[in-house]
Amino acid sequence: MPELPEVEMARRLLEAKALHHKITSVDVRDWRILNSVSAQDLKRALAGRQLCSALRHGKRLFLQIDSGLWLTLHLGMTGWPVFPEKGDEEPRYTRLRIGFEGGAALALQDARIFGEVRLTESPQEFLARRGIGPDALQMDREAFLASMSGRKRKIKPALLDQSLIAGLGNLYADEALFQSGICPQARCLKRERLETLYSAIQEVLRTSLASNAHFEKLPDTYLLPHRHLGGACPRDGAALQRKKIAGRTSYYCPLHQKK
DNA sequence: CTCCATGTTTAGAA
């Protein structure tokens, strides 16, 4: 479940449970979760070490190893860190298991294996090399306006473009557009509407975090609880439209979301 | 069996 709010929840979980414990085992259950690092190199980098801090930028996580190296995670579509209690069975779809002194362990589960595990020497350099843009929650209004202006493409794919703004995914992009009354296919938005959109993005992400990224706890005025076939707009009751835009399914209200 | 899925990258076409 990984867009910015979920990844931030994952970061907090890792921060609470994975830091400051000596790593006593590293088991790669499925090598396909590894990207440009071998199981052997991963073990060498982690064995006997501790993780000492957890950062998030957009949808990416960086766990600092006390050697100075960083373990870099992307949760893909189905990735999630789990900390089994003693005696629990290993979670299904565990692709990587990091065992800590004392018996605790981090199991990285990922059914579809779209997630990534890497090592990097510098998160900043890594982000720059990959062309990842500013984090959605740290980006200021002017930077957002600048990155969204002067292009002719539809607004939805622009919001999903991690080089422009990092952290929004298909669901929260739909939610921010819904809250700001903008059709996902709108183009060349004027400054005032982009400002509205910027505020909606901040509001939506903060609200989601306040709900611990749990859809059921979002306000009923939000799109997400209604975002399914047959769903109705909570604002005016209209049947929600469903359409493929930029290869992703979009839901929007045909009445109050304007081009 | 068919279709769809909270992500990213790439190839090729307008």
Added chain:
DNA sequence: CTTCTAAACATGGA
């Protein structure tokens, strides 16, 4: 150069 689409990755769930 910009923009868009489809496909690929791999797997489960409805």
